[in-house]
Amino acid sequence: MKAIIIDDEPLARSIVKEYLTAYPQIEIIRECNDGFEGIKAIQQHEPDLIFLDIQMPKINGFEMLELIEEPPAVIFTTAYDEYAIKAFESHAVDYLLKPFSRERFDKAIQNWLDQHSSGNSKTNTQELLETVAQSPAQHQRVVVKIAGKIKIIPVEEINFLEAADDYVKIHTKEGSFLKNKTMAYFDQVLDTQIFVRTHRSYILNVQQITRIDPYEKDNHIAILKSGGKVPVSKTGYARLKTVLGM
Amino acid sequence: MARPPLSIAKFRYVFSGWWLVWAGFHIILMMYFGFSLQVAALDSVVMNLQLLGACWLISNLFRYYLPQKERYWNILFICLGLSGLIVLACKGILTAIMENEPLYLSFLSKSWGIRFGVAFLLIGCMAILSILWYTLEEEQQNLQRKTDAERLAKEAELFKLRQQLQPHFLFNSLNSISALVGSQPEQARKMIQQLSDFLRGSIKKEEQQWTKLEDELQSLQLYLEIEKVRFGYRLTTTIEKEEVCNEMKLPPMLLQPIVENAIKFGLYDTTEAVAIRISATSQNNHLQIVVQNPFDKETSYPRQGTGFGLNSVKRRLYLLFARNDLLETRTDENLFITTVKIPQSI
Numbered sequence: 001m002k003a004i005i006i007d008d009e010p011l012a013r014s015i016v017k018e019y020l021t022a023y024p025q026i027e028i029i030r031e032c033n034d035g036f037e038g039i040k041a042i043q044q045h046e047p048d049l050i051f052l053d054i055q056m057p058k059i060n061g062f063e064m065l066e067l068i069e070e071p072p073a074v075i076f077t078t079a080y081d082e083y084a085i086k087a088f089e090s091h092a093v094d095y096l097l098k099p100f101s102r103e104r105f106d107k108a109i110q111n112w113l114d115q116h117s118s119g120n121s122k123t124n125t126q127e128l129l130e131t132v133a134q135s136p137a138q139h140q141r142v143v144v145k146i147a148g149k150i151k152i153i154p155v156e157e158i159n160f161l162e163a164a165d166d167y168v169k170i171h172t173k174e175g176s177f178l179k180n181k182t183m184a185y186f187d188q189v190l191d192t193q194i195f196v197r198t199h200r201s202y203i204l205n206v207q208q209i210t211r212i213d214p215y216e217k218d219n220h221i222a223i224l225k226s227g228g229k230v231p232v233s234k235t236g237y238a239r240l241k242t243v244l245g246m
Numbered sequence: 247m248a249r250p251p252l253s254i255a256k257f258r259y260v261f262s263g264w265w266l267v268w269a270g271f272h273i274i275l276m277m278y279f280g281f282s283l284q285v286a287a288l289d290s291v292v293m294n295l296q297l298l299g300a301c302w303l304i305s306n307l308f309r310y311y312l313p314q315k316e317r318y319w320n321i322l323f324i325c326l327g328l329s330g331l332i333v334l335a336c337k338g339i340l341t342a343i344m345e346n347e348p349l350y351l352s353f354l355s356k357s358w359g360i361r362f363g364v365a366f367l368l369i370g371c372m373a374i375l376s377i378l379w380y381t382l383e384e385e386q387q388n389l390q391r392k393t394d395a396e397r398l399a400k401e402a403e404l405f406k407l408r409q410q411l412q413p414h415f416l417f418n419s420l421n422s423i424s425a426l427v428g429s430q431p432e433q434a435r436k437m438i439q440q441l442s443d444f445l446r447g448s449i450k451k452e453e454q455q456w457t458k459l460e461d462e463l464q465s466l467q468l469y470l471e472i473e474k475v476r477f478g479y480r481l482t483t484t485i486e487k488e489e490v491c492n493e494m495k496l497p498p499m500l501l502q503p504i505v506e507n508a509i510k511f512g513l514y515d516t517t518e519a520v521a522i523r524i525s526a527t528s529q530n531n532h533l534q535i536v537v538q539n540p541f542d543k544e545t546s547y548p549r550q551g552t553g554f555g556l557n558s559v560k561r562r563l564y565l566l567f568a569r570n571d572l573l574e575t576r577t578d579e580n581l582f583i584t585t586v587k588i589p590q591s592i
Contacts, residue, residue, distance in 0.1 A: 008510070009418065010478045015425035055414065057510045079417035098421035 001116070002045060004030045006038040006061070007053040007077065012098065016051050016077070019105045026109075035064035036150060047072050049112060054078045059150065062132050063143040067150065071125045073116070075108050087131040091124060133189045142170060144177040151177065155194075159208045160230050161186055163201035173226060196243050198222065198236035206243055248383035250309050251376065252302065261301075268368075269294045285350055292339050296332045297365055301372040304328070308376045312384070321373050329365040333358060400565050415506065416445075422476045437475050444468040448499060457498040459491050459526055459533060466501055466524070473509055480519035481509065487526040494526075494533040496588045497566060503559055504537050504584050511582065512539030533588040541582040559586070 003026050005013045013031050020026055026049070030041040034056050042050065052074050054061040062084075065071050076095040078084060088095045094108045142153045153172055162169040167178045168186060187197050198204045208224045212232065215221040220232040222240075232240060240246075251257050269290045276286030304324075313320050337358070344350050419441050426434035447465040463485060474481050505524065512520045523538040556573065563572040567589055574585045 009422065009476055011422040011425040011476060012418070014429070015421065018425070018428055079421065080413040098417050099424035100421075 001026050001049065002029045002047040003027065003049045003051065004032060004038070004041050004045065004047045005051045006032040006035070006041075006056075006064070007051070008033060008056045009053075012053065012077070015099075016105075019102055020109075022106075023109060035059040035061065038064050039067055039150070042068055042072065048116065049073045049075065051075050051077055054081055054084055059143055059152065062129060065125055066129055066143060067145050073112060074125065075112065084132060087128055090131060091128045093124075093128055130185065133185070142179060144170065144179050146177055153177065155190060156205075156207075158195075158205055159224055159226050159228060160205060161195075161203040171226075171228065193243060196236070196239050198230060198232040198240055200233065202230050202232075202236075204230050204232075204240075206240070212237075212240070248309060248380050248387070250306050251379045252305050265294060265298050279353065281350060281353075285344070285347060288343065289340065289350075293332075293336050293361065293365075296335055297368055300328045300332060300365075300369050304369060304372050305376045305379075308373075308380050312377065312380050321377070322370075325366055325369045325373055328369050329362055332365050333362045336361065404562065404565055415502075416441075419472055419476060426475075433475065437472060440468055440472050440475075444472060454498055456495040459487065459494050459496060462496060462498065462501060463487065463524075463526075465499075466505060469502055469505070470522075473506070477509065481522070482519060483522045483524065485524045488528055490528045491526045491533060494528065494588070494590055496533060496535075497562060500559060500562065500586070500588075501535065501537070503556065504586065507556055508537050508539035508582070508584065511541055529587075531590050533590060535586045535588075537584045537586075538581050540580055541577070556584075563588075 003020070005016050005028060007013045007016070017028060017031075020028060029045050029047060032038040032041050036058055038050070038052070041047075050072055052061045052064070054076060055078065059067075061076065061078075065074070074093070076084070076088060076093065077098060077100070078095065079098045085095065085097075087093075094111055096104060096108055141155060142158070144151050144153065153170060157172050157174075159171045159173065161183070162171065162176075163183050164178065166180060168181050168183060170177045170179055183197070183201065183203065186195070186203055190203065194205060194207060195203050196206055204222060208226065209222050210225050212220050212222050215231070218234045220237050222230045222232050224230065252261060272290035272294060273283070273286045276289055277283060281289075307324075337354075340354055341351065344354070419437070423434050423437050423441070426437060444465060447461075447468065467485070470481075470483050501524075505522065508522050509520075512522060520540060524535065526533065526535045528534070556575070560570070560573045563586070564570055569589075572587045572589075576583050576585075
């Protein structure tokens with residue numbers, strides 16, 4: 001079985017390696033310094049298990065997972081992150097709190113091995129990520145992948161979001177990017193004082209509005225600083241009015 | 247409870263002075279009508295003593311009973327009632343002691359209207375001044391309570407921010423020690439020593455609002471030694487400071503998250519040896535600290551909000567100085583530069 005360790009500290013990786021020597025059936029095929037390396041290594045090697053640190057530079061562990069289509073089983077390792085721990089517990093995901101003992105490590109591996117042999121080893125990553133996304137620290141930016149490169153978009157640079165089948169199209173001044181999430185997800189996660197669901201298929205950054213014009217009956221259209229136009233439905237207009245204090 | 251205005255010495259002098267002048271004016275007016283000094287003085291003293299008493303009463307009354315807006319009519323009734331009582335009392339007293347002065351008695355019986363008017367005006371003025379006084383006093387107390395509450399909340403938040411910097415670093419260091427114990431026990435022991443010294447220093451500092459730059463840099467040095475073990479990279483650090491900065495003050499543990507940020511991002515973007523430069527200078531009564539680290543423009547992105555402490559540094563500075571411009575970051579070629587300014591003379 002193949003495993004990858006993703007952690008920004010060499011010593012933290014070395015302790016996982018040391019504990020893993022007791023399991024000759026698990027082979028460490030790569031060690032990665034950060035999430036960028038992690039994504040590449042996972043795509044290249046398709047491991048059965050990854051050990052993933054959360055607090056890392058560039059992109060954190062959760063953001064890395066978001067960018068992987070079918071993430072492998074994960075054992076999280078973290079020093080201190082109240083919110084993440086709550087999320088792990090509510091989704092029964094295994095995690096190791098640094099520093100962890102050999103006994104605790106063995107237990108985590110044993111759990112995984114049991115699940116693996118029963119053919120049920122994929123963690124329900126999607127649900128976990130949705131919970132984690134509600135932590136305040138995750139609201140600041142959105143990570144997307146474009147042509148194999150990773151792009152980090154600070155939320156204040158988002159002009160508006162548009163539903164596009166199974167994806168959401170994120171419009172910024174540098175162009176638009178696709179993210180495999182739902183509108184409901186962004187509606188819940190983004191700051192409601194800045195981002196308003198103006199329409200079933202649109203979420204709008206109110207700081208980008210220059211004016212709002214009437215458009216057909218009961219509907220409006222918002223004109224943005226970028227020149228873009230975003231439809232505003234009747235209920236969307238009511239929401240917009242509360243946020244803008246009109 | 248609010249202080250009554252006449253409990254303040256300055257107002258007591260003004261109050262007494264006013265009544266002396268007013269009584270004198272009363273005497274002069276009476277003498278102008280042709281009465282002797284004795285009669286005029288007696289009339290003035292009897293009437294004005296009672297008015298003074300009524301005004302003093304009014305100034306204290308509103309301390310216990312301050313009518314709300316819709317009850318302002320009550321003030322009018324109180325003033326009318328008091329004026330009426332005073333005029334009646336004057337009539338009783340003055341007719342009794344002046345019974346041998348028929349000329350005066352006939353003057354007295356014609357002057358009730360004007361006396362009532364004067365009494366009402368004086369008492370009314372006093373009532374308005376008192377209400378103004380007590381309303382202001384009450385507002386000031388509310389304001390005081392509000393600022394007290396805000397100050398407490400601010401202190402609590404600052405305390406939390408000071409503490410927040412610890413757990414992440416602490417647990418990661420312990421994890422490194424745990425790894426070292428197996429492979430390099432001597433190194434592990436050394437790191438435990440360094441970590442203990444660092445913690446001792448920071449526990450002591452947690453109580454303080456301000457610390458000298460010299461002390462802060464000393465514990466930063468300890469911190470850097472630990473980081474060098476944690477990351478195992480070829481990390482080099484230079485600290486430069488102007489001699490005058492040694493005694494300058496800054497909030498304790500402010501630099502640690504900035505340096506941690508610099509180390510993490512510096513280390514990740516290059517595989518070469520990483521040099522972190524920290525320099526302290528004194529500028530226009532500000533202590534200016536600049537932290538530089540190398541970075542790769544190719545993989546750069548906005549760094550605010552990456553969860554590595556810069557936000558909490560900004561928040562701390564805002565709470566302490568109510569300014570948002572004290573922490574700045576910029577890039578220069580392949581250097582990332584963080585600048586903190588700390589106002590002195592606090």
